[in-house]
Amino acid sequence: MLRFARLQLRDAAAAEDVVQEAIEAAWRQSTSFAGQSSLKTWVFAILRHRIVDHIRRDQRTVSFSALLDAEDEADWQQGLDQLFQRSGQWQPMHRPAEWPDPEAAMAHRQFWQALEQCLQLLPAATGKVFMMRELLGFEVAEICARLDISSGNCHVILHRARMKLRSCIQPVAAHAGDAAC
Amino acid sequence: MLSCREVTALCSQELDRPLGLRERLALRTHLMMCRGCSRFRAQMGTMHNMFRRYAAGEMPG
Numbered sequence: 001m002l003r004f005a006r007l008q009l010r011d012a013a014a015a016e017d018v019v020q021e022a023i024e025a026a027w028r029q030s031t032s033f034a035g036q037s038s039l040k041t042w043v044f045a046i047l048r049h050r051i052v053d054h055i056r057r058d059q060r061t062v063s064f065s066a067l068l069d070a071e072d073e074a075d076w077q078q079g080l081d082q083l084f085q086r087s088g089q090w091q092p093m094h095r096p097a098e099w100p101d102p103e104a105a106m107a108h109r110q111f112w113q114a115l116e117q118c119l120q121l122l123p124a125a126t127g128k129v130f131m132m133r134e135l136l137g138f139e140v141a142e143i144c145a146r147l148d149i150s151s152g153n154c155h156v157i158l159h160r161a162r163m164k165l166r167s168c169i170q171p172v173a174a175h176a177g178d179a180a181c
Numbered sequence: 182m183l184s185c186r187e188v189t190a191l192c193s194q195e196l197d198r199p200l201g202l203r204e205r206l207a208l209r210t211h212l213m214m215c216r217g218c219s220r221f222r223a224q225m226g227t228m229h230n231m232f233r234r235y236a237a238g239e240m241p242g
Contacts, residue, residue, distance in 0.1 A: 088184025096220040102227045115235060133197065134232040140197050159193040166224060
Protein backbone atom coordinates (compact mmCIF):
# COMPACT_ATOMS: atom_id res chain seq x y z
CA MET A 1 0.00 0.00 0.00
CA LEU A 2 2.80 2.38 0.89
CA ARG A 3 4.66 1.72 -2.37
CA PHE A 4 1.42 2.29 -4.29
CA ALA A 5 0.76 5.58 -2.51
CA ARG A 6 4.34 6.78 -2.97
CA LEU A 7 4.12 6.06 -6.67
CA GLN A 8 0.95 8.12 -7.01
CA LEU A 9 1.97 11.05 -4.82
CA ARG A 10 5.78 11.22 -5.20
CA ASP A 11 5.81 12.37 -1.60
CA ALA A 12 6.83 9.92 1.13
CA ALA A 13 5.21 11.81 4.00
CA ALA A 14 1.94 12.33 2.13
CA ALA A 15 1.93 8.66 1.13
CA GLU A 16 2.29 7.57 4.75
CA ASP A 17 -0.57 9.88 5.69
CA VAL A 18 -3.01 8.55 3.12
CA VAL A 19 -2.14 4.93 3.94
CA GLN A 20 -2.74 5.60 7.62
CA GLU A 21 -6.04 7.31 6.81
CA ALA A 22 -7.09 4.42 4.59
CA ILE A 23 -6.33 1.81 7.25
CA GLU A 24 -8.23 3.81 9.86
CA ALA A 25 -11.20 4.17 7.51
CA ALA A 26 -11.14 0.45 6.73
CA TRP A 27 -11.09 -0.34 10.44
CA ARG A 28 -14.02 2.00 11.13
CA GLN A 29 -16.05 0.64 8.20
CA SER A 30 -15.13 -3.00 8.69
CA THR A 31 -18.77 -3.98 9.31
CA SER A 32 -19.66 -2.79 5.79
CA PHE A 33 -17.17 -5.18 4.16
CA ALA A 34 -19.47 -7.65 2.39
CA GLY A 35 -16.84 -10.13 1.27
CA GLN A 36 -17.73 -9.72 -2.42
CA SER A 37 -14.11 -8.90 -3.16
CA SER A 38 -10.91 -9.76 -1.37
CA LEU A 39 -10.08 -7.74 1.72
CA LYS A 40 -6.99 -6.39 -0.03
CA THR A 41 -9.03 -5.12 -3.00
CA TRP A 42 -11.51 -3.45 -0.67
CA VAL A 43 -8.79 -1.72 1.37
CA PHE A 44 -7.01 -0.60 -1.79
CA ALA A 45 -10.26 0.94 -3.08
CA ILE A 46 -10.39 3.01 0.11
CA LEU A 47 -6.73 3.96 -0.36
CA ARG A 48 -7.37 5.10 -3.94
CA HIS A 49 -10.22 7.30 -2.78
CA ARG A 50 -7.92 8.78 -0.14
CA ILE A 51 -5.23 9.50 -2.71
CA VAL A 52 -7.76 11.16 -5.04
CA ASP A 53 -9.00 13.25 -2.12
CA HIS A 54 -5.43 14.21 -1.29
CA ILE A 55 -4.66 15.30 -4.85
CA ARG A 56 -7.87 17.35 -5.07
CA ARG A 57 -7.06 18.93 -1.73
CA ASP A 58 -3.55 19.76 -2.89
CA GLN A 59 -4.86 21.50 -5.98
CA ARG A 60 -7.14 23.65 -3.87
CA THR A 61 -4.33 24.78 -1.56
CA VAL A 62 -2.47 26.95 -4.01
CA SER A 63 -3.83 30.40 -3.30
CA PHE A 64 -3.41 30.49 0.47
CA SER A 65 -0.03 28.75 0.39
CA ALA A 66 1.25 31.12 -2.27
CA LEU A 67 0.17 34.07 -0.16
CA LEU A 68 2.03 32.66 2.82
CA ASP A 69 5.20 31.97 0.91
CA ALA A 70 5.20 35.41 -0.63
CA GLU A 71 4.60 37.32 2.55
CA ASP A 72 7.27 36.06 4.89
CA GLU A 73 9.55 33.38 3.45
CA ALA A 74 12.61 35.63 3.16
CA ASP A 75 11.95 37.16 6.57
CA TRP A 76 11.59 33.70 8.12
CA GLN A 77 14.84 32.37 6.65
CA GLN A 78 16.72 35.44 7.82
CA GLY A 79 15.30 34.97 11.31
CA LEU A 80 16.36 31.32 11.42
CA ASP A 81 19.89 32.21 10.32
CA GLN A 82 20.12 34.63 13.22
CA LEU A 83 18.82 32.15 15.80
CA PHE A 84 20.59 28.96 14.74
CA GLN A 85 24.04 27.93 13.61
CA ARG A 86 24.37 25.94 10.39
CA SER A 87 24.47 22.78 12.51
CA GLY A 88 21.00 23.61 13.82
CA GLN A 89 22.21 24.42 17.35
CA TRP A 90 21.36 27.74 18.99
CA GLN A 91 23.58 30.71 18.27
CA PRO A 92 25.21 31.39 21.67
CA MET A 93 23.75 34.89 21.97
CA HIS A 94 20.24 33.69 21.08
CA ARG A 95 20.13 30.70 23.40
CA PRO A 96 16.85 31.03 25.31
CA ALA A 97 17.18 32.77 28.65
CA GLU A 98 14.93 32.20 31.63
CA TRP A 99 11.67 34.15 31.75
CA PRO A 100 11.93 34.94 35.46
CA ASP A 101 8.32 35.57 36.39
CA PRO A 102 5.72 35.44 33.60
CA GLU A 103 2.90 35.79 36.13
CA ALA A 104 4.33 39.12 37.27
CA ALA A 105 4.50 40.29 33.66
CA MET A 106 0.90 39.27 33.04
CA ALA A 107 -0.27 41.38 35.99
CA HIS A 108 0.67 44.51 34.05
CA ARG A 109 -1.64 46.04 31.50
CA GLN A 110 1.39 47.11 29.44
CA PHE A 111 2.27 43.47 28.93
CA TRP A 112 -1.06 42.76 27.27
CA GLN A 113 -0.75 45.85 25.12
CA ALA A 114 2.65 44.58 23.97
CA LEU A 115 1.13 41.17 23.31
CA GLU A 116 -1.58 42.70 21.14
CA GLN A 117 1.00 44.67 19.18
CA CYS A 118 3.00 41.49 18.60
CA LEU A 119 -0.11 39.76 17.23
CA GLN A 120 -0.74 42.68 14.90
CA LEU A 121 2.82 42.49 13.59
CA LEU A 122 2.31 38.94 12.30
CA PRO A 123 1.96 38.71 8.50
CA ALA A 124 -1.73 38.58 7.59
CA ALA A 125 -2.04 34.94 6.55
CA THR A 126 0.21 33.68 9.36
CA GLY A 127 -1.78 35.70 11.87
CA LYS A 128 -5.06 34.32 10.58
CA VAL A 129 -3.97 30.72 11.09
CA PHE A 130 -2.42 31.42 14.49
CA MET A 131 -5.43 33.24 15.84
CA MET A 132 -7.88 30.64 14.59
CA ARG A 133 -5.86 28.07 16.51
CA GLU A 134 -4.78 29.83 19.70
CA LEU A 135 -7.47 32.42 20.21
CA LEU A 136 -10.58 30.91 18.67
CA GLY A 137 -9.77 27.31 19.57
CA PHE A 138 -10.20 25.75 16.12
CA GLU A 139 -8.76 22.28 15.74
CA VAL A 140 -5.97 22.08 13.18
CA ALA A 141 -8.11 19.83 10.98
CA GLU A 142 -10.82 22.45 10.72
CA ILE A 143 -8.32 25.21 9.97
CA CYS A 144 -6.96 23.08 7.15
CA ALA A 145 -10.43 22.53 5.75
CA ARG A 146 -11.52 26.15 5.97
CA LEU A 147 -8.33 27.59 4.48
CA ASP A 148 -7.57 24.74 2.09
CA ILE A 149 -4.12 24.08 3.49
CA SER A 150 -2.51 20.77 4.42
CA SER A 151 -1.92 19.84 8.04
CA GLY A 152 1.84 19.95 7.43
CA ASN A 153 1.59 23.47 6.10
CA CYS A 154 -0.60 24.45 9.00
CA HIS A 155 1.96 23.17 11.54
CA VAL A 156 4.74 25.08 9.78
CA ILE A 157 2.68 28.27 9.81
CA LEU A 158 1.84 27.86 13.50
CA HIS A 159 5.51 27.23 14.31
CA ARG A 160 6.56 30.35 12.43
CA ALA A 161 3.93 32.39 14.22
CA ARG A 162 5.07 31.16 17.64
CA MET A 163 8.73 31.83 16.86
CA LYS A 164 7.92 35.37 15.74
CA LEU A 165 5.71 36.01 18.76
CA ARG A 166 8.33 34.64 21.14
CA SER A 167 10.95 36.99 19.70
CA CYS A 168 8.50 39.87 20.00
CA ILE A 169 7.37 39.08 23.56
CA GLN A 170 10.85 38.13 24.80
CA PRO A 171 11.99 41.65 25.82
CA VAL A 172 8.87 42.14 27.95
CA ALA A 173 8.75 38.63 29.41
CA ALA A 174 12.48 38.35 30.11
CA HIS A 175 12.52 41.58 32.15
CA ALA A 176 9.26 41.09 33.98
CA GLY A 177 10.89 41.46 37.38
CA ASP A 178 12.60 44.75 36.52
CA ALA A 179 9.46 46.87 36.76
CA ALA A 180 8.99 45.92 40.39
CA CYS A 181 12.49 47.09 41.38
CA MET B 182 20.03 13.22 17.58
CA LEU B 183 17.74 16.13 16.84
CA SER B 184 19.16 19.62 16.40
CA CYS B 185 17.88 22.53 18.48
CA ARG B 186 16.17 23.90 15.38
CA GLU B 187 14.25 20.63 14.90
CA VAL B 188 13.38 20.52 18.59
CA THR B 189 11.81 23.98 18.48
CA ALA B 190 9.50 22.75 15.71
CA LEU B 191 8.49 19.73 17.79
CA CYS B 192 7.90 21.91 20.85
CA SER B 193 5.48 23.96 18.77
CA GLN B 194 3.78 20.97 17.18
CA GLU B 195 3.10 19.25 20.49
CA LEU B 196 0.64 22.08 21.19
CA ASP B 197 -1.36 21.13 18.11
CA ARG B 198 -1.13 17.38 17.71
CA PRO B 199 -0.12 14.32 19.72
CA LEU B 200 3.52 13.51 19.02
CA GLY B 201 4.45 10.01 17.92
CA LEU B 202 6.35 7.66 20.19
CA ARG B 203 9.68 8.24 18.42
CA GLU B 204 9.16 12.00 18.42
CA ARG B 205 8.44 12.02 22.15
CA LEU B 206 11.50 9.91 22.89
CA ALA B 207 13.78 12.05 20.71
CA LEU B 208 12.39 15.23 22.25
CA ARG B 209 12.81 13.99 25.82
CA THR B 210 16.37 12.83 25.13
CA HIS B 211 17.33 16.20 23.68
CA LEU B 212 15.68 18.21 26.46
CA MET B 213 17.58 16.27 29.13
CA MET B 214 20.84 17.53 27.64
CA CYS B 215 19.93 21.02 26.42
CA ARG B 216 19.00 23.78 28.84
CA GLY B 217 18.29 26.24 26.02
CA CYS B 218 15.66 24.01 24.46
CA SER B 219 14.18 23.18 27.88
CA ARG B 220 13.67 26.90 28.43
CA PHE B 221 12.26 27.27 24.94
CA ARG B 222 9.72 24.54 25.60
CA ALA B 223 8.71 26.15 28.88
CA GLN B 224 8.28 29.45 27.06
CA MET B 225 6.02 27.82 24.47
CA GLY B 226 3.83 26.54 27.29
CA THR B 227 3.82 29.96 28.96
CA MET B 228 2.84 31.65 25.71
CA HIS B 229 0.06 29.12 25.15
CA ASN B 230 -1.26 30.01 28.60
CA MET B 231 -0.95 33.73 27.82
CA PHE B 232 -3.03 33.42 24.67
CA ARG B 233 -5.61 31.27 26.41
CA ARG B 234 -5.99 33.95 29.05
CA TYR B 235 -6.01 36.69 26.44
CA ALA B 236 -8.79 34.94 24.54
CA ALA B 237 -10.74 34.52 27.77
CA GLY B 238 -10.33 38.21 28.63
CA GLU B 239 -8.35 37.42 31.78
CA MET B 240 -5.98 40.38 31.53
CA PRO B 241 -6.12 43.04 34.26
CA GLY B 242 -8.87 45.61 33.84
